[in-house]
Amino acid sequence: MCDTCGCNITHGNENLIRQGGRLARTESGKEAVTVLHSLLHENDHTAKHNREHFDRHHVLAINLMSSPGSGKTSLLESTIGLLADGLRIAVIEGDLETENDAERIRKQGVKAIQITTGSACHLDAHMIHQALHNLDLNDLDIVFIENVGNLVCPASFDLGQHLNVTLLSVPEGDDKPAKYPVMFRCADLVLISKCDLLPVLDDFHPDKARTYLHDIASSAPVIELSAKSKAGMPAWLDWINQQLEVCRKQFKQHPAPSAHKHRHEHDEDNARV
């Protein structure tokens, strides 16, 4: 994606797009305006703004995506319990309805903000921006964003996160990367969750899941884990710590633009602390 305006014109597709002359038809008395902006330009603009907020405060933001019921909240509960020593964590929860997940996270002793999207099937950058008003980033090292359970829509919306983690739970089947390539292509890490069920659900083959990921040209590492049995959790915690280290180095080498004055006007605030 282009860094200037958020469109996805690259050297590879530039000719295809700019030569769209056959469709750039005009008629007398009309003006054709070539735009070449991403359709999600507004969202991408706010996402960039959110990322700058995270960067300025040296906070690592991780977006968790998966089907509903694949174990995102359970994973976060276990992760907070194992990571919290010395690391300051907060969670932004996205669901269509209820405060249930945020309450589960708060029981772990960290701040959680619940975004209820109503009928919307994904979180977007504007919702995250509103949620950030309720978080003091000065007091945090990591913000986990638990996206709405959905393997389709969340993949299209940049939230301002640094990394995407996609969960694939054992009961779902090992061919999910082939069925939902857009979602799995954007993953920086794939977690095969509920691995304690592998002996029972013996038609799930982790190696097959890895092959399907290679088919979509994904080089994302894959970790098999279980939040219940804690198997694989050390590898996941190591990955988080490594990413935190990488991000902190980048924050030092490429400091975010200094804080700017901007007005925050919101008609409705659907984020609840």
Add this chain to the structure above:
Amino acid sequence: MHELAVCQSLMNQVETIASERDATCVTLIILGIGPLSGVESALLKNAFTIARAGTSAAEAELIIEQLPIRVKCNQCGSESTATPNKLTCKQCGDWRTTLLSGDELLLMSVELEKASEKRSTPESDITTLNSGLH
């Protein structure tokens, strides 16, 4: 079904462009969409019929140009076409490829009708708007 949200974002951009250029209405919108964008063209077209109501593009035609998936192999360097869940190199079979095209979600151009220019300008003017727009 996030196509309505995508379409509403499109309409906001189109309305801004029409307003900035003093257009009376928008007659044509051209999009470029790749299969790996996560947006379904057919659903987007349905959403467009809802989202355009009451806007300056209420009568506009929507054309969606489907862009092909192409990859370049990081190992042998050859370029090939691919499908959404098979992005491997067709030449050597390696999975380490780079996407050249296929994930676009672009507003390519809009055609505007301007009252002052109606039936008076022999040729249309094509202007590129740079990122300074927003």
